[in-house]
Amino acid sequence: MKKWFKVSLAALAAAALLITGCGGEKKKAEKPAETGKTKVAFVYVGPVGDGGWSYAHDQGRKYLMEKMPDVETTIVESVPEGADSERVITQLASQGNKIIFTTSFGYMDPTINVAKKFPNVVFMHCSGFKTAPNVGNYFGRMYEARYLSGIVAGKQTQSNVIGYVAAHPIPEVIRGINAFTMGVRSVNPNAKVKVLWTNTWYDPAKEKQAAITLLDGGADVIAQHQDTTGPQQAAQERGKFSIGYNTDMAPMAPKAVLTSAVFNWGPYYVKVVDSVKKGTFKPESYWGSMKDEVIGLAPFGPMVADDTKKLVEEAKKKIIDGQLFVFSGPIKDQSGQVRIQAGQKMSDAEMLKFDWFVEGVDGTIAK
Amino acid sequence: MTDGALVVSILAAAITAGTPILYAALGELVAERAGILNLGVEGMMLMGAVCGFMGAVATGDSWFGLAMAMLAGGLMALLHAFLTITLRANQVVSGLALTLFGTGLSGYLGKAYIGMPVPKPFAVEPLGLLANIPVLGPVLFKHNVLVYFGYVLVLLLWFFLYRTRQGLFLRALGENPAAADAMGIKVFSLRYLYVVLGGMLAGLGGAYLSLAYAPSWLENMTAGRGWIAVALVVFALWNPVRALAGSYLFGGIDALGFHLQMIGVPISVFFLNMLPYVFTILVLVIVLARQGGRLTSPGALGVPYNREER
Numbered sequence: 001m002k003k004w005f006k007v008s009l010a011a012l013a014a015a016a017l018l019i020t021g022c023g024g025e026k027k028k029a030e031k032p033a034e035t036g037k038t039k040v041a042f043v044y045v046g047p048v049g050d051g052g053w054s055y056a057h058d059q060g061r062k063y064l065m066e067k068m069p070d071v072e073t074t075i076v077e078s079v080p081e082g083a084d085s086e087r088v089i090t091q092l093a094s095q096g097n098k099i100i101f102t103t104s105f106g107y108m109d110p111t112i113n114v115a116k117k118f119p120n121v122v123f124m125h126c127s128g129f130k131t132a133p134n135v136g137n138y139f140g141r142m143y144e145a146r147y148l149s150g151i152v153a154g155k156q157t158q159s160n161v162i163g164y165v166a167a168h169p170i171p172e173v174i175r176g177i178n179a180f181t182m183g184v185r186s187v188n189p190n191a192k193v194k195v196l197w198t199n200t201w202y203d204p205a206k207e208k209q210a211a212i213t214l215l216d217g218g219a220d221v222i223a224q225h226q227d228t229t230g231p232q233q234a235a236q237e238r239g240k241f242s243i244g245y246n247t248d249m250a251p252m253a254p255k256a257v258l259t260s261a262v263f264n265w266g267p268y269y270v271k272v273v274d275s276v277k278k279g280t281f282k283p284e285s286y287w288g289s290m291k292d293e294v295i296g297l298a299p300f301g302p303m304v305a306d307d308t309k310k311l312v313e314e315a316k317k318k319i320i321d322g323q324l325f326v327f328s329g330p331i332k333d334q335s336g337q338v339r340i341q342a343g344q345k346m347s348d349a350e351m352l353k354f355d356w357f358v359e360g361v362d363g364t365i366a367k
Numbered sequence: 368m369t370d371g372a373l374v375v376s377i378l379a380a381a382i383t384a385g386t387p388i389l390y391a392a393l394g395e396l397v398a399e400r401a402g403i404l405n406l407g408v409e410g411m412m413l414m415g416a417v418c419g420f421m422g423a424v425a426t427g428d429s430w431f432g433l434a435m436a437m438l439a440g441g442l443m444a445l446l447h448a449f450l451t452i453t454l455r456a457n458q459v460v461s462g463l464a465l466t467l468f469g470t471g472l473s474g475y476l477g478k479a480y481i482g483m484p485v486p487k488p489f490a491v492e493p494l495g496l497l498a499n500i501p502v503l504g505p506v507l508f509k510h511n512v513l514v515y516f517g518y519v520l521v522l523l524l525w526f527f528l529y530r531t532r533q534g535l536f537l538r539a540l541g542e543n544p545a546a547a548d549a550m551g552i553k554v555f556s557l558r559y560l561y562v563v564l565g566g567m568l569a570g571l572g573g574a575y576l577s578l579a580y581a582p583s584w585l586e587n588m589t590a591g592r593g594w595i596a597v598a599l600v601v602f603a604l605w606n607p608v609r610a611l612a613g614s615y616l617f618g619g620i621d622a623l624g625f626h627l628q629m630i631g632v633p634i635s636v637f638f639l640n641m642l643p644y645v646f647t648i649l650v651l652v653i654v655l656a657r658q659g660g661r662l663t664s665p666g667a668l669g670v671p672y673n674r675e676e677r
Binding site: 233 | 372373376379380416480481482483484490491539576580581582583585588589622624625628629631633635636637640
């Protein structure tokens with residue numbers, strides 16, 4: 001065998017391994033100029049143009065800049081979770097940023113580590129649970145909006161199979177699937193929610209492929225917990241419906257999107273930055289609700305029936321004034337066993353540890 | 368999902384997912400038949416994907432994007448041709464450099480395009496009556512136009528290679544360029560032509576990803592498909608029809624994961640994601656073992672041709 005061929009085969013194998021091993025990494029650090037402004041930095045897991053998770057945070061940042069002109073912001077996009085993020089956060093802290101928002105679950109430990117080294121910088125971590133003297137965490141009670149969007153899906157489906165493209169089997173995603181399913185079954189007890197895991201947050205082709213598989217399997221409404229609009233595009237391509245997430249996804253698939261469960265971070269970012277400037281900042285675990293307007297539902301598509309809209313509005317009102325709590329018993333799990341007794345409500349701690357599916361979900365949680 | 372519907376869904380998904388690999392593999396096959404090994408497929412695909420996307424966004428016309436993608440792939444290949452044919456540089460080194468270059472440059476160029484929609488992506492267009500044939504219809508004839516073009520290209524290439532005089536010359540280029548030269552075949556210019564043609568096909572494969580399959584741009588979105596294509600050419604023993612079978616097989620493995628989840632087979636997603644790459648290595652080992660370590664590769668593949676030394 002020729003020598004070059006051996007070399008090229010070795011190179012081929014090495015390259016294949018390299019490519020599977022490390023995903024794309026991109027960084028963009030806009031260096032803030034030296035001014036008297038308060039410097040605030042944001043670390044994003046995806047590109048701001050993702051039309052989803054990171055886009056929603058960036059909309060919040062823009063709102064902050066609009067409301068507080070004396071604030072200067074820096075963003076770093078597409079930062080992989082893990083060691084890389086620790087490097088990026090350290091760099092931002094040493095560049096003189098006073099507040100750093102780290103907006104992905106996997107940034108939790110890196111954020112805590114860096115915070116120890118920079119006691120004068122305030123860190124706010126999104127979607128985690130750890131706090132420190134200068135670290136707070138925040139998230140939205142997305143399950144409330146998920147429940148409402150479930151009502152829309154449950155009314156819209158004709159096949160009674162609703163597909164759900166899910167990212168990773170973590171409590172946040174499981175909680176969302178459960179709340180959505182309970183919304184679906186509150187109006188359509190015969191419907192099932194079929195879950196497919198992609199194990200990605202941001203891979204449009206893969207997430208679209210998962211949605212197509214669900215549509216092939218008989219689903220006629222596709223919900224999702226991803227950072228892209230791939231599932232929406234699949235639904236539009238097949239002439240079926242979908243429920244968006246993170247931001248209003250209707251512009252990406254106007255014929256398919258019934259509504260979207262959305263985050264609205266802006267007002268909260270203003271509140272945090274304001275408290276730091278006034279010196280009243282306290283590290284806390286903030287879990288914003290629909291009442292606080294941190295989460296909500298995007299406008300309905302034209303295909304949503306009026307009586308569906310009415311049902312959703314009623315439920316929304318009840319959630320806001322506290323009459324309706326999504327995870328109140330009796331709640332059965334997939335095997336039909338009652339996990340939450342009638343009259344009981346799940347505590348925040350229980351909801352943050354969700355590791356089982358409610359009745360009506362068709363899928364498994366990898367351990 | 369019934370068993371029948373499941374099989375149809377898997378086969379259709381195999382073709383959708385296999386098409387970008389097919390284009391890239393056919394491109395590499397043409398270049399290698401001409402005696403030039405080009406390991407830059409991954410880089411050329413990425414450049415095709417990003418340039419195609421930029422072209423489609425700028426003009427709103429995906430066909431224009433496709434032309435840009437082929438241009439970008441062709442230009443990348445031209446660089447490789449100049450280095451390896453004219454300057455007689457090491458083909459492995461030049462190809463690897465091309466991949467690194469293409470990966471970096473495409474990431475840089477595409478930065479502003481992440482998350483943008485394609486104005487008019489290549490949509491699914493069922494092929495009239497053919498699409499109504501049971502089983503075969505939904506598997507073969509309910510795709511976008513680029514998939515259909517892939518079928519045609521395989522047949523054309525097979526006919527060209529084995530049934531035409533020019534195809535014979537192409538094979539001679541890779542087997543024994545000195546003999547071809549003596550016959551009066553223009554070795555240098557034809558090698559240039561086929562390497563560039565190969566690059567254009569790789570670019571087309573990339574554009575399929577960004578304009579039809581995803582359709583969106585994402586850094587490194589080829590995810591190793593270029594390397595799989597290079598390996599596939601060996602697996603196919605430089606035959607376009609075998610390359611087609613191989614591409615769809617890889618596509619099928621790619622698509623299989625979701626279907627296994629769908630019917631509730633408890634396999635780790637991480638394992639499934641690894642499969643296409645593990646399969647690539649296995650195939651290379653098996654093909655090499657079966658050939659007794661000696662491949663029926665084009666005789667002069669990877670060897671620079673020097674007129675003075677014949």
